[in-house]
Amino acid sequence: MPIDILMPALSPTMEKGNLSRWLKKEGDKIKPGDVLAEIETDKATMEVEAVDEGVLAKIVVPAGTADVPVNNVIGLIAGEGEDPKSVAAPHTMPHPSAAQSHQPSSPSAQVRQESPTPASAPSASAPSPIASANGQHGPRIFASPLARRIAKESGLDLAAIAGSGPHGRVIERDVTAALAKAPARPAVEEGRAPSAPVPPSIPSDEVIRQNYALGSFEEVPHDLMRKTIARRLIEASRTIPHFYLTIDCNLDALMNLREAINEAAPKDKDGKPVYKISVNDFIVKALALALIRVPDANVTWTESAMLRHKHADVGVAVAIPSGLITPIVRAAETKTLSVISGEMKDFAARARARKLRPEEYQGGSTAVSNLGMFGIKSFSAIINPPQATILAIGAGEQRAIVKNGAPAVAMMMSVTLSCDHRAVDGAVGAALLAAFKALIEQPAGMLA
Amino acid sequence: MAESYDILIIGGGPGGYVAAIRAAQLGFKTAVVEREHLGGICLNWGCIPTKALLRSAEIFHHLNHAKDYGLTVEGKIGFDAAAIVQRSRVVSAQLNNGVGFLLKKNKVDVIWGEATITKPGEVLVSTSKKPAMQPQHAIPKRTLGAGTYAAKHILIATGARPRVLPGLEPDGKLIWTYFEAMAPEKFPDSLIVIGSGAIGIEFASFYRSMGTKVTVIEILPQILPAEDAEIAAHARKRFEKQGIEIFTSAKVTKIEKKPEGIVATLEDGKGTWVLETERIISAVGVVGNVENLGLEALGVKTEHGVIATDGLGRTNIAGLYAIGDVAGPPMLAHKAEHEGVICVEAIKGLDPHPLDKTMIPGCTYCSPQVASVGLTEAKAKELGLDVKIGRFPFIGNGKAIALGEPDGLVKTIFDAKTGKLVGAHMVGAEVTELIQGFVIAMNCETTEVELINSVFPHPTLSEAMHESVLDAYGRVIHM
Numbered sequence: 001m002p003i004d005i006l007m008p009a010l011s012p013t014m015e016k017g018n019l020s021r022w023l024k025k026e027g028d029k030i031k032p033g034d035v036l037a038e039i040e041t042d043k044a045t046m047e048v049e050a051v052d053e054g055v056l057a058k059i060v061v062p063a064g065t066a067d068v069p070v071n072n073v074i075g076l077i078a079g080e081g082e083d084p085k086s087v088a089a090p091h092t093m094p095h096p097s098a099a100q101s102h103q104p105s106s107p108s109a110q111v112r113q114e115s116p117t118p119a120s121a122p123s124a125s126a127p128s129p130i131a132s133a134n135g136q137h138g139p140r141i142f143a144s145p146l147a148r149r150i151a152k153e154s155g156l157d158l159a160a161i162a163g164s165g166p167h168g169r170v171i172e173r174d175v176t177a178a179l180a181k182a183p184a185r186p187a188v189e190e191g192r193a194p195s196a197p198v199p200p201s202i203p204s205d206e207v208i209r210q211n212y213a214l215g216s217f218e219e220v221p222h223d224l225m226r227k228t229i230a231r232r233l234i235e236a237s238r239t240i241p242h243f244y245l246t247i248d249c250n251l252d253a254l255m256n257l258r259e260a261i262n263e264a265a266p267k268d269k270d271g272k273p274v275y276k277i278s279v280n281d282f283i284v285k286a287l288a289l290a291l292i293r294v295p296d297a298n299v300t301w302t303e304s305a306m307l308r309h310k311h312a313d314v315g316v317a318v319a320i321p322s323g324l325i326t327p328i329v330r331a332a333e334t335k336t337l338s339v340i341s342g343e344m345k346d347f348a349a350r351a352r353a354r355k356l357r358p359e360e361y362q363g364g365s366t367a368v369s370n371l372g373m374f375g376i377k378s379f380s381a382i383i384n385p386p387q388a389t390i391l392a393i394g395a396g397e398q399r400a401i402v403k404n405g406a407p408a409v410a411m412m413m414s415v416t417l418s419c420d421h422r423a424v425d426g427a428v429g430a431a432l433l434a435a436f437k438a439l440i441e442q443p444a445g446m447l448a
Numbered sequence: 449m450a451e452s453y454d455i456l457i458i459g460g461g462p463g464g465y466v467a468a469i470r471a472a473q474l475g476f477k478t479a480v481v482e483r484e485h486l487g488g489i490c491l492n493w494g495c496i497p498t499k500a501l502l503r504s505a506e507i508f509h510h511l512n513h514a515k516d517y518g519l520t521v522e523g524k525i526g527f528d529a530a531a532i533v534q535r536s537r538v539v540s541a542q543l544n545n546g547v548g549f550l551l552k553k554n555k556v557d558v559i560w561g562e563a564t565i566t567k568p569g570e571v572l573v574s575t576s577k578k579p580a581m582q583p584q585h586a587i588p589k590r591t592l593g594a595g596t597y598a599a600k601h602i603l604i605a606t607g608a609r610p611r612v613l614p615g616l617e618p619d620g621k622l623i624w625t626y627f628e629a630m631a632p633e634k635f636p637d638s639l640i641v642i643g644s645g646a647i648g649i650e651f652a653s654f655y656r657s658m659g660t661k662v663t664v665i666e667i668l669p670q671i672l673p674a675e676d677a678e679i680a681a682h683a684r685k686r687f688e689k690q691g692i693e694i695f696t697s698a699k700v701t702k703i704e705k706k707p708e709g710i711v712a713t714l715e716d717g718k719g720t721w722v723l724e725t726e727r728i729i730s731a732v733g734v735v736g737n738v739e740n741l742g743l744e745a746l747g748v749k750t751e752h753g754v755i756a757t758d759g760l761g762r763t764n765i766a767g768l769y770a771i772g773d774v775a776g777p778p779m780l781a782h783k784a785e786h787e788g789v790i791c792v793e794a795i796k797g798l799d800p801h802p803l804d805k806t807m808i809p810g811c812t813y814c815s816p817q818v819a820s821v822g823l824t825e826a827k828a829k830e831l832g833l834d835v836k837i838g839r840f841p842f843i844g845n846g847k848a849i850a851l852g853e854p855d856g857l858v859k860t861i862f863d864a865k866t867g868k869l870v871g872a873h874m875v876g877a878e879v880t881e882l883i884q885g886f887v888i889a890m891n892c893e894t895t896e897v898e899l900i901n902s903v904f905p906h907p908t909l910s911e912a913m914h915e916s917v918l919d920a921y922g923r924v925i926h927m
Binding site for chain 2: 144145146150153166172
């Protein structure tokens with residue numbers, strides 16, 4: 001029997017992924033542990049390893065195929081004594097829709113999402129321009145008939161709605177939730193007269209393109225990470241009532257302590273120090289300790305209850321080519337600066353290689369976003385759901401301050417805390433920032 | 449400490465044993481504590497043996513109407529009450545045995561006795577003091593016995609028992625619960641059934657078919673109170689035609705026991721009635737078995753006599769879960785099974801969806817059968833839904849006519865705005881076997897379009913379902 005190579009689930013919630021490339025060709029010998037292919041999800045790239053021995057008889061899903069459902073057959077391995085050619089015969093072809101390649105250059109492979117509605121459906125006669133504009137391109141969207149109808153009649157783009165049904169299917173509650181969040185649209189007159197198509201809440205791609213002369217731009221299709229960033233940040237800015245608190249911190253003591261700690265670092269056999277603590281490592285630790293001191297701020301909002309976290313899991317935004325990701329230092333309050341520093345170096349390296357595991361970037365109660373290295377004085381960040389706060393770090397710089405009634409020069413840093421007002425009220429956010437500032441300005445407290 | 453488990457389930461009914469099998473499939477070391485009979489009320493004293501009794505009644509009815517089908521039966525058509533009951537016990541025993549086999553096959557330990565939760569993670573099992581209902585099936589071989597058992601997760605699946613009305617306390621002789629009604633020494637000549645829910649109506653239907661004079665007393669204005677009013681009215685007409693006397697909005701005010709019967713006084717707003725009867729069946733609902741489990745000492749939260757849970761079976765105490773009847777209505781075996789599976793999968797860290805209680809079907813196996821899922825018309829309107837309603841009678845269905853079952857109705861209710869199927873209600877032959885078609889449709893969130901476009905096989909009773917949908921959209925063919 002030939003062995004099916006299945007699309008793996010890289011996380012419990014993963015429904016589909018992109019098959020970015022094959023590292024083996026048809027006819028190649030395979031032994032267990034060989035890397036067969038690379039799978040890209042919204043956040044990470046993972047390798048598919050062979051479990052069995054044999055010959056790669058057939059590549060069922062070609063490289064560059066987007067949105068391959070988990071557990072679909074992506075290739076076949078011929079076992080010992082089997083003829084790879086006969087194995088390659090399409091006796092175990094996956095479901096046709098799953099094997100579709102969605103490359104724009106092969107229009108025949110595209111799947112239409114909107115099946116024509118019978119004329120009997122009384123209210124479905126006025127086609128929504130948005131639905132059809134978005135419906136003809138891109139991968140097939142799995143949605144229940146009821147979800148499709150409500151989306152169509154409300155002018156919602158199904159592709160923009162995350163499905164919570166079986167296998168990520170978009171179901172009624174997803175659409176009604178999206179509808180509840182969508183900005184109020186002009187009231188359509190009740191009654192029997194067929195109303196004009198509802199104007200879209202977001203202009204269609206076509207409308208945006210018309211602003212620019214043909215040939216004056218290059219079109220780069222979004223990868224999954226870009227789509228995820230867009231979806232999550234829209235969700236965050238639409239659903240989370242943000243407010244912002246800014247405070248200035250004096251870094252003089254911290255810079256001195258940092259120098260002393262780094263000078264004291266033991267050297268490895270190549271003569272390099274085994275750790276080098278950054279200002280950011282101090283910030284992660286200080287924020288974690290501040291959350292433990294102000295437990296009211298160490299929370300996550302849910303509709304039914306407040307989740308009060310027992311540890312401070314601090315995310316750190318890491319910019320990577322064409323995106324960003326926020327790996328999380330778990331229970332950061334319990335970790336030493338050198339441990340935090342080591343974890344961050346590892347996270348940053350693996351984030352750039354897109355090798356982070358989902359459990360390394362999901363959850364957390366807050367995050368740190370640092371643009372100080374670019375000279376940004378201060379800014380405010382969008383909260384990364386389900387977290388309740390995010391701390392935006394500006395540059396450390398020499399500033400003239402007033403100290404004991406006299407002008408003085410000090411190394412100063414402005415930080416801005418964005419808070420989810422559903423979970424963290426103004427005074428709680430202020431208390432958190434005050435605790436943070438105290439730790440930064442008296443950094444020896446972090447070593448206790 | 450005798451033994452330590454990942455998951456220990458108190459109660460081996462349909463909720464408990466199904467949860468146990470699923471837990472074992474997921475790799476948990478699992479045990480079930482049972483004090484009386486594997487399979488619970490459902491397959492020992494409920495769903496299953498009553499279906500066996502009703503099957504006897506159905507065949508008896510067909511024999512009596514053999515002439516309608518061109519058949520002749522020689523001699524007197526009669527029955528042997530003891531043999532009918534015996535058959536139902538054999539059916540029950542076979543399934544009871546089957547549950548023991550399934551648990552063994554899945555390497556689930558069975559602990560025989562009464563369980564008390566002494567603290568989260570610990571269960572004390574003692575020898576059961578509750579006298580087993582007779583006739584009792586054999587206790588499975590190789591069970592564990594009394595002792596203290598440890599478990600990371602404890603599922604309470606203790607089910608429910610008949611509700612007792614003051615003044616109408618069952619005595620096992622004149623006033624029966626479903627237990628005695630299911631295994632009588634002889635069938636009574638006259639019978640009052642108090643309560644017209646599924647249990648009451650099924651017994652009323654069974655005994656009427658066997659020739660008993662049956663009176664049904666319901667406190668609410670409608671029999672089968674959970675069902676759509678139109679369906680219940682249709683069923684009532686049929687029952688009355690069969691000779692069942694029905695009082696609604698009625699209350700028993702006085703019971704006088706005599707040596708060989710009862711004199712019951714009832715009021716129904718129109719007057720006071722005095723009825724003489726041989727037996728009374730009290731079928732006024734069931735209550736959760738929450739007692740003697742140690743729940744109070746642990747501070748487990750209960751609401752309206754059942755354990756409060758969160759949709760994944762979790763109680764307010766970590767490590768303690770409740771599923772099935774003891775976790776609240778609807779108190780149905782199929783709901784318990786799903787809750788058990790959902791609870792265990794959530795413990796495993798899988799991502800089960802909480803049970804949508806608006807899509808749990810209900811079936812009553814009286815003659816004619818009643819089956820439904822979703823909202824009744826009254827409830828839909830109460831929720832402010834703008835509805836489209838379709839109806840199709842069995843008289844327009846070829847298969848129903850051929851079967852000699854032309855009395856029936858399929859009613860479908862759609863949300864006019866979205867085409868969502870919000871309710872389906874049926875009365876008639878075999879409708880309990882039909883309702884799952886609508887259940888699947890609702891779970892897949894079909895609209896009327898998919899139902900209309902689906903090809904229903906001809907000739908089947910299911911075509912009446914199709915026609916009902918067509919009727920809701922003004923397109924009915926055979927009417």
